[in-house]
Amino acid sequence: MAQGVVLGPKAVEKWFDKIPHAKEKVTKFCCYFHDIVSGKNPTVVQKAQANMTTKSLTFFRYVAMADDPLTVGPEPNSTIVGRAQGIYGSADQNEDALLVTLNFVFTTGKYKGSTLSLLGRNPVFHQYREMPIVGSRADSTTLGA
Known part of the structure; x- marks a missing residue:
């Protein structure tokens, strides 16, 4: 592809299909992670956090570490399939939005031993949010690769 040329999704798909060694594999699944920010555990x-963080409406400059349960359902007591481990911080002075870097570490079930790495912006009060997956590791023993 020439530098500066912007291709649409269909053109990129056509280009990808012409690569002789490329095999696309699509896996769809759903899981939920639960940030528990207070209580006993x-x-x-x-x-x-900076001294000014508490004065910010968006808690700009706040940084936290997470080790959240990943579950099959939206209820916190649903079956745990792994952990969402990483760091996030409030990175927007005008909107409640986080810079998030998380590893989804699967500990049970079909994907046990596999990971997904996420990195991106999370506008926390938007009903629907998408996070880019920037890396992964599939455990070949559990996926049959």
């Missing part, structure tokens, strides 16, 4: 712990 929080899964998110604040690690840093």
Whole structure:
């Protein structure tokens, strides 16, 4: 592809199909992660904040570490399939939005031993949000690869 040329999704798909060694594999699944920020066993712990953070409406400059349960359902007591482990911080002065870097570590079920790495912006009060997956590791023994 020439530098500066912008291709649409169909053109990119056509280009991808012409690569002789490329095999696309699509896996769809759903899981939920639960930030528990208070109580006896929080899964998110604040690690840093600037003196001005509490004066910000968006908690700009807040940084936290997370080790959240990943479950098959939206209820916190649903079956745990792994952990969402990483760091996030409030990175927007005008909207409640986080810079998130998380590893989804699957500990049970079909994907046991596999991971997904996410990195991106999370506008926390938007009903629907998408996070980019920037890396992964599939455990070949559990996926049959």
